[in-house]
Amino acid sequence: MKFVDVHWEQHGFFLDPRAYLHELPRLRGELPPGAWAFVSDPGHYDIPGATRCVKDLELAGVRLATDRSGGLVLEFAPNRWKHDSGLRVSYSGVRHFAVDYHRAIDWLAVDTVLLDEVLPDENGGCVHEIELTDATVTVRCDDLEAVWGGDTGWAR
Incomplete structure (x- = not known):
């Protein structure tokens, strides 16, 4: 990620979205409407408080379109200690999709969201x-x- 800082420290993950939040107002005219609505939600990066914060959601499903429509859906289950509900992100006009596994943490049952970032793509749309x-x-x-x-x- 370019602005959001996520890295492992001695005993856990360090998470800092402040640089991205500082940059976000400049991105308003460059991000597509759906992407802007998602990342500009006041709770999106409210790590300790908001039930609409992506932190701690559990990746639960990936659905790729089998035709050439460019559709993709990612489904995230709620963390039972934090979220009232899950999240579904539907992508249109997908040009690239990748999941790169690090295989460094083998003691977790599921992969959970640390943080995310949406930026304009140089070819239009977003990343x-x-x-x-x-x-x-x-x-x-x-x-x-x-x-x-x-x-x-x-x-729930």
């Missing part, structure tokens, strides 16, 4: 990078739509 506890997800697309709650099928 969504999601840092997980043991992997990095990268999606280059035209836009995305993030839906919290019952529409994800994960509301």
Whole structure:
């Protein structure tokens, strides 16, 4: 990630979205509408408080379109100690999708979200990078739509 700082320290992860939050107002005109709505939500980076913060969501599903539509859906289950519901992110016009596993942390049952960052793509659209506890997800697309709650099928 370019602005969000996520790295391992002696006893845990260090997470700092402040540089990205400082840069975010400049990105308003450069990000597609769905991506902007997602990252500019006031709770998105409210790590200790907001139930709509992506931190600690659990990657639960990946659905790729089998046709050439460029569709992709990532589903995240709620962390039972933090979130009221899960999150579904639907991507349109996907040009690139990758999951790079680090295989450094083998004591976790599932990969959880540390933080994410959405930046404009040089070819138009956006790049969504999601840092997980043991992997990095990268999606280059035209836009995305993030839906919290019952529409994800994960509301409690």
